[in-house]
Amino acid sequence: MRTIKFYRLPTGSSPIEEFLDSLTGKQAQKVLWVLRLIEELDVIPRQYFKKLVDNEGIWEVRIQFGNNIFRLLGFFANGALLVLTSGFVKKTQKTPPQEIALAVRRKKDYLARRKKL
Numbered sequence: 001m002r003t004i005k006f007y008r009l010p011t012g013s014s015p016i017e018e019f020l021d022s023l024t025g026k027q028a029q030k031v032l033w034v035l036r037l038i039e040e041l042d043v044i045p046r047q048y049f050k051k052l053v054d055n056e057g058i059w060e061v062r063i064q065f066g067n068n069i070f071r072l073l074g075f076f077a078n079g080a081l082l083v084l085t086s087g088f089v090k091k092t093q094k095t096p097p098q099e100i101a102l103a104v105r106r107k108k109d110y111l112a113r114r115k116k117l
Helices: 015-022 025-040 097-116
Strands: 003-006 049-051 058-065 068-077 081-089
Touching: 003 015, 003 025, 015 025, 015 081, 025 058, 025 068, 058 097, 068 097, 081 097
Parallel strands: 003 081
Antiparallel strands: 049 058, 058 068, 068 081
């Protein structure tokens, strides 16, 4: 059993919530359905969730809706807590390096701010 949490910027806003708000109702429903699978299933089909290779523990949530491919990036903190850092529409075969770099920066920020608590 996993728990999903949305990363928050120091300002309090959530990039994942903003991404979900940019989607149509049915697209957002599909994303939330996949997130529920990730929380509830012990073994998640690879088509929905996989670890990116050589990227500092960054994982990719994969959602396809019609011709659109959505990706959410995140990392694990405290074992079963998945912190999602960003979302985007995928237009190329490979995950864009700038999206991975953003996820890594937000992971470092999250861990640094959590230590201060």
